[in-house]
Amino acid sequence: MLVFRVDANDSISAGHVRRCLAIANTWRSKGGECFFVSADDGASPFIESEGFPLEVLESDWTDLESELPAVRRLLRPYSGSVFLVDSYQITSRYVRELANMASVGYLGTKRLVSPELRLLANYSLNIDDDFYCRSYGKKCRLLLGPAYAPLRQGFFQVPKGVRRHVRSILLTTGNADAEGVTGAIIDSLLPTLLQERIRLRVVIGPLNASKRQLRKRYSNCEQVELLENVTNMAVLMRECDIAVSACGTTLYELAACGVPTVGFSMVPEQDANGETDKLKELGVIEYAARAYDGIATCAAAVRNKVESLVHDAVRREALSKSFHELIDGLGCERICDEISRLEAMR
Incomplete structure (x- = not known):
């Protein structure tokens, strides 16, 4: 089971939930199961329109550690799951407290140091490779650079020619x-x-x-x-x-x-x-x-x-x-392949 932890509200760009949905749709197309977890119902219009289950915690999105008991209860029935967090509010303690229940991954740019993390995806162009190499050993799968940009289906195509006049x-x-x-x-x-x-x-x-x-x-x-x-x-x-x-x-x-x-x-x-x-x-x-x-x-x-x-x-x-030329459109495929390998190891 793949579980996404992501929010959307007037302070958080919808890009977070959209990129998670892009991964979720690719995962589903490969026969995988997944559901979403959010602090409130701000993300529900996006998630439910794609047909994915959503668990709303009614928690404070700025304090992920306060939701730990509720998340543990949600994960308990899914032994061997992968828990992918897309939130800048993630902390080392949050990862550590959940690491014995799931393989915890992080999607984002925060300079997080957490030895228990098993997957980290940062598709930024400006990657500090030395930081990630110093902070994570071989137990964490590092998915770095724009090759891992999780685009929704339909975006990557040969660009049309540029018209002479802008209309x-x-x-x-x-x-x-x-x-x-x-x-x-x-x-x-x-x-x-x-x-x-x-x-x-x-x-x-x-x-x-x-x-x-x-x-x-x-x-x-x-x-x-x-x-x-x-x-x-x-x-x-x-x-x-x-x-x-x-x-x-x-x-x-x-x-x-x-x-x-x-x-x-x-x-x-x-x-x-x-x-x-x-x-x-x-x-x-x-x-x-x-x-x-x-x-x-x-x-x-x-x-x-x-x-x-x-x-x-x-x-x-x-x-x-x-x-x-920056993007080849295969980011979701690459991420899902790594999640599959991670899931198989538990």
Whole structure:
């Protein structure tokens, strides 16, 4: 049995639960069984729509150690299970307390030192190999680098050619937007959209606090299309000429589709471990700014980057090619193969 521990709320990007679901679907396609565990029901719309069981702990998502008794009860019937944690709140004690009941794995970028961990997946571009080699012995399977990026089915395809004229831009800010970043970016792009006759398609996350205001403000704007309850993200990505996206898992999906992208950071976690710096260094995205340091500044930077790309098809072509070369789309397969080996050892 494969058990996922993951949350989604107005503080945690939906990318966490989506990447777990990508692994879960691959695991299920191989005949494996799995279920999910969350602190609250914030992740339930995502998980239940994919047909997976969910156990809600009614616990504090910021304190994983407080849920240990409940998790032990859940794991007790599943001897030899693999417990995969996707939470920045994971601690060494949390792993240690569960290690005698399951093979515990971690999916994420936190610099966790836990000798009891049996699998660690970090698909970042900026990996500190020395840290992982020092911190973990042969008992822990280290799955490091973008080869292990867990993409949902349908994302990895040969990128379409870059059109000479930009006609469609995709904007996504993730699951939640408590500070109103989405509206600020739309406002900043409107003059360009009108002048260049470009349509902006905006994906509104289920926990976006500004939903009503966005509908009221832009529902009659011909240049802006608001999209909710999106189930065809891969199609939307392949249809756009430029994407504007918060950094995180979505960037890897855009890379797989070969979409020229302007990235920005919604929260500090997206800048953890120098990931955005590495993306800038490699030149695979146009990085705008950190929204959490100033929304207006970020929105203006996004506008400048987008305007530049709109008038530079050669740059868009280069971004599309270099971004796509980062990802081969087999991350879920590789992760599931390692989980199978781990499961067989118990």
